[in-house]
Amino acid sequence: MAPLPVEFEPLVTDWITAAATAFAALGTIATFVTGLILLKKEASRDSERLDAERRKQARRVHGYAAWQEEARGPQGWVRAGYAYVIANNSDEPIYRIRLPREFVNTTTRYRMLEAGTRQIQPMTEEEVNGLDLADNWRAANPEVELPPIGANVFPIAFAFVDAGNVRWERGNDGSLREGPVRLMPNP
Structure with missing residues (x-):
């Protein structure tokens, strides 16, 4: 078998693939952070709702x-x-x-x-x-x-x-x- 030739200079498609991978990683991280922020807001809303229900009981x-x-x-x-x-x-x-x-x-x-x-x-x-x-x-x-x-x-x-x-x-x-x-x- 003949050895495969290895090119040392990146091709245009390599740059495009690297950029797409980086953007996908950034998108995944941004989605994860957004999910955590929404989860925290939802927990805060639930806490406020439970607090309002508790106060409603006490007022009666x-x-x-x-x-x-x-x-x-x-x-x-x-x-x-x-x-x-x-x-x-x-x-x-x-x-x-x-x-x-x-x-x-x-x-x-x-x-x-x-x-x-x-x-x-x-x-x-x-x-x-x-x-x-x-x-x-x-x-x-x-x-x-x-x-x-x-x-x-x-x-x-x-x-x-x-x-x-x-x-x-x-x-x-x-x-x-x-x-x-x-x-x-x-x-």
Whole structure:
């Protein structure tokens, strides 16, 4: 066999092939980088959507003191009186609810409150007397939106954990804020 002749000078087709290979490599890298950027944007969008859903659930949970025709207390059903009400109007349950009762120096705790339900806790006489202070607060803060259930409704402070295991706190003024990430002991 005869040896193959080797040319040392590149041909035009070699330059065209090299340029096409380089452009293909750059195109592959650009496609990969673009894919990563789009993936990051999609993850950010999903995170924002989940955050909005979580906030939506928390905004639909209210706590207030109001006149109740019936309330279930430690001794059974009590007729007509003021009571603390925690209403879960969201589509998910809430957990580890804490209701500080400042006038009697104690905290009432509930493990869970199903979606669309209310927890009613009768108030003591000392707590009802404290509502006069809340009534003065309500007159001074008419811009705060309260649940539309009646004239004698007073917002209360309480904390809960949503279905996404995020702690939320409602203030006496009806405000809602995401609480610090700490676990509350179960009642």
